Amino acid sequence: MGRSFILVLVTSLLLMLIGVCQGSKVGVCYGRNADDLPTPDKAVQLIRNHNIKYVRIYDSNIQVLKAFANSGIELVIGIPNSDLLPFSQFQSNADTWLRNNILPYYPATKITYITVGAEATEVPNNVSAMVVPAMQNVFTALRKAGLHKKIKVSTTHSLGVLSRSYPPSAGAFNSSYAFFLRPLLEFLAENQSPFMVDTYPYYAYRDSSSNVSLDYALFESSSEVIDPNTGLLYTNMFDAQIDAIYFALMALNFRTIKIMVTETGWPSKGSPKETAATADNAQTYNTNLIRHVINDTGTPAKPGQELDVYIFSLFNENRKPGLESERNWGLFFPDQTSVYNLDFTGRGTVDITTGANITSSNETWCVAASNASDADLQNALDWACGSGNVDCSAIQPSQPCFEPDNLVSHASYAFNSYYQQNGATDIACSFGGNGLRTNKNPSYDNCIYATVGSRKTAASNATAASASKSASSVGKVSIHVPGCLLMGFLSILLTVVIS
Numbered sequence: 138m139g140r141s142f143i144l145v146l147v148t149s150l151l152l153m154l155i156g157v158c159q160g161s162k163v164g165v166c167y168g169r170n171a172d173d174l175p176t177p178d179k180a181v182q183l184i185r186n187h188n189i190k191y192v193r194i195y196d197s198n199i200q201v202l203k204a205f206a207n208s209g210i211e212l213v214i215g216i217p218n219s220d221l222l223p224f225s226q227f228q229s230n231a232d233t234w235l236r237n238n239i240l241p242y243y244p245a246t247k248i249t250y251i252t253v254g255a256e257a258t259e260v261p262n263n264v265s266a267m268v269v270p271a272m273q274n275v276f277t278a279l280r281k282a283g284l285h286k287k288i289k290v291s292t293t294h295s296l297g298v299l300s301r302s303y304p305p306s307a308g309a310f311n312s313s314y315a316f317f318l319r320p321l322l323e324f325l326a327e328n329q330s331p332f333m334v335d336t337y338p339y340y341a342y343r344d345s346s347s348n349v350s351l352d353y354a355l356f357e358s359s360s361e362v363i364d365p366n367t368g369l370l371y372t373n374m375f376d377a378q379i380d381a382i383y384f385a386l387m388a389l390n391f392r393t394i395k396i397m398v399t400e401t402g403w404p405s406k407g408s409p410k411e412t413a414a415t416a417d418n419a420q421t422y423n424t425n426l427i428r429h430v431i432n433d434t435g436t437p438a439k440p441g442q443e444l445d446v447y448i449f450s451l452f453n454e455n456r457k458p459g460l461e462s463e464r465n466w467g468l469f470f471p472d473q474t475s476v477y478n479l480d481f482t483g484r485g486t487v488d489i490t491t492g493a494n495i496t497s498s499n500e501t502w503c504v505a506a507s508n509a510s511d512a513d514l515q516n517a518l519d520w521a522c523g524s525g526n527v528d529c530s531a532i533q534p535s536q537p538c539f540e541p542d543n544l545v546s547h548a549s550y551a552f553n554s555y556y557q558q559n560g561a562t563d564i565a566c567s568f569g570g571n572g573l574r575t576n577k578n579p580s581y582d583n584c585i586y587a588t589v590g591s592r593k594t595a596a597s598n599a600t601a602a603s604a605s606k607s608a609s610s611v612g613k614v615s616i617h618v619p620g621c622l623l624m625g626f627l628s629i630l631l632t633v634v635i636s
């Protein structure tokens with residue numbers, strides 16, 4: 138028994154190490170319904186520059202698959218609804234697709250999930266009837282190639298699969314979809330695939346703003362909503378929507394299926410009636426979302442549960458029909474500039490070199506004005522890094538503020554350093570009319586913009602910044618260990634009891 142105990146202990150530790158306990162992931166959806174987007178190669182470069190490690194695409198476009206080769210980025214790929222028929226009809230169609238469209242690019246391109254159809258219940262012509270047969274054929278093709286454990290098969294849903302989502306504990310699937318959901322859920326449970334859902338507190342707020350507070354939708358609420366059946370307290374709508382699905386799954390006795398959020402987000406612009414569609418709200422929603430999931434907070438019904446989320450979307454997509462907001466879900470404009478800043482590490486705007494709480498103070502920063510000419514910016518940049526006495530090492534190649542490698546970004550960094558070193562006065566941000574004061578912290582990733590209080594920059598303390606980055610990722614792992622250890626101990630206990 139002693140020996141088997143040690144064996145199990147070692148096995149559990151190994152399982153932990155090989156990533157059973159990785160923690161929640163934050164990815165981005167890379168939709169391409171636009172005619173002005175950068176090439177896939179450039180998009181992948183942008184994704185890498187922003188430290189995004191997980192991406193969802195909606196098809197298996199070969200140019201896109203190739204662009205992700207050897208990037209280390211994990212990819213969710215998709216089979217569009219319009220292609221479901223052949224996949225559902227014949228096994229050989231799925232086999233051929235896998236052999237010709239996927240295997241030549243795998244594993245250089247790291248594919249981890251295949252979504253077979255998307256939000257099928259929202260589509261006319263009873264498309265959902267084809268989903269499970271197509272999933273089964275794709276799964277069988279993967280199994281024949283020995284990949285069914287590495288690449289998971291599922292399909293995405295809109296929240297419209299629920300007939301009831303409030304209160305969360307009353308969450309229930311619409312019985313009209315039972316014919317489709319029952320075999321689907323059995324498939325997911327059997328193959329340990331996640332239930333994928335696209336969830337949009339934005340729409341819930343927009344369509345029912347009299348009953349839903351904006352703060353609640355944006356994770357900013359100071360009050361709580363109580364689920365009268367369970368007594369669970371909800372401080373945001375996202376959690377309530379996710380729990381409604383957990384409860385709907387439990388009501389059908391599917392208790393082991395995990396949820397994965399394949400789309401969520403907030404538009405930065407909308408028609409005049411869509412007053413909540415602003416860049417500020419979009420930044421708030423996505424920043425709070427990342428902070429909420431990144432440390433495995435879980436939801437009130439499933440505290441500590443990992444939850445992977447994919448933010449919709451990478452780019453604004455100009456060919457999407459519908460209201461103005463439809464074309465403005467992007468984190469980036471097609472020219473690759475940010476619509477607003479977003480920190481994918483979930484550290485938000487807390488200055489990691491000082492631990493100071495920048496958001497809650499009234500500090501200001503100085504950045505390059507967007508209407509400045511290149512020549513003026515170059516002159517001002519040269520001046521700041523020369524006579525201006527600014528330490529510009531952080532914007533040199535391979536340093537934290539080199540990417541994005543453009544004049545506006547480099548000048549912004551230098552302008553701000555000068556501004557902070559010189560009393561943060563109006564004058565110190567003039568740069569001949571090319572500087573612009575802002576109270577939004579422009580820091581991103583490891584590129585920390587100085588503040589008056591800190592007087593520290595990524596340049597003057599680059600090692601501290603990277604050290605605290607690795608420290609924070611170590612911290613992240615150790616946060617997950619308790620959950621993993623629990624699993625490990627449970628399996629030890631089980632084995633000991635059995636033996």
Ligand SMILES: *[C@@H]1O[C@H](CO)[C@@H](O)[C@H](O)[C@H]1NC(C)=O
Nearest residue numbers: 262263264265266267316317
């Ligand atoms: C859709 O197809 C399924 C399976 O073929 C069938 O049971 C169901 O009644 C159909 N639903 C509609 C609305 O046609």
Ligand SMILES: *[C@@H]1O[C@H](CO)[C@@H](O)[C@H](O)[C@H]1NC(C)=O
Nearest residue numbers: 258299300301311312313314
């Ligand atoms: C359930 O789905 C059917 C078919 O789409 C729809 O007509 C019905 O309104 C839905 N019921 C609820 C309560 O949402």
Ligand SMILES: *[C@@H]1O[C@H](CO)[C@@H](O)[C@H](O)[C@H]1NC(C)=O
Nearest residue numbers: 341343344345346347348349
């Ligand atoms: C708000 O809630 C009330 C009562 O629950 C309901 O009757 C009303 O239709 C809701 N309004 C909106 C816009 O959803």
Ligand SMILES: *[C@@H]1O[C@H](CO)[C@@H](O)[C@H](O)[C@H]1NC(C)=O
Nearest residue numbers: 428429431432433434441616
């Ligand atoms: C995760 O973050 C939330 C919000 O910042 C915090 O309340 C919670 O205690 C954190 N959980 C862990 C396990 O660190």
Ligand SMILES: *[C@@H]1O[C@H](CO)[C@@H](O)[C@H](O)[C@H]1NC(C)=O
Nearest residue numbers: 487492493494495496497498
């Ligand atoms: C940062 O601000 C938040 C909200 O104002 C506060 O709860 C938190 O304690 C602050 N953290 C630090 C490190 O000052």
Ligand SMILES: *[C@@H]1O[C@H](CO)[C@@H](O)[C@H](O)[C@H]1NC(C)=O
Nearest residue numbers: 496497498499500501576590
């Ligand atoms: C900025 O903060 C300081 C100290 O908290 C305060 O005295 C000052 O009034 C604030 N200024 C503005 C414009 O809010």
Ligand SMILES: *[C@@H]1O[C@H](CO)[C@@H](O)[C@H](O)[C@H]1NC(C)=O
Nearest residue numbers: 506508509510513569570571
């Ligand atoms: C940029 O626009 C602002 C007003 O928005 C103006 O004050 C400033 O002079 C302009 N700068 C340049 C270089 O055109």
Ligand SMILES: *[C@@H]1O[C@H](CO)[C@@H](O)[C@H](O)[C@H]1NC(C)=O
Nearest residue numbers: 490491593597598600601602
């Ligand atoms: C860099 O940061 C570390 C850790 O915060 C600190 O101990 C060190 O003094 C800093 N070095 C400089 C040059 O500011």
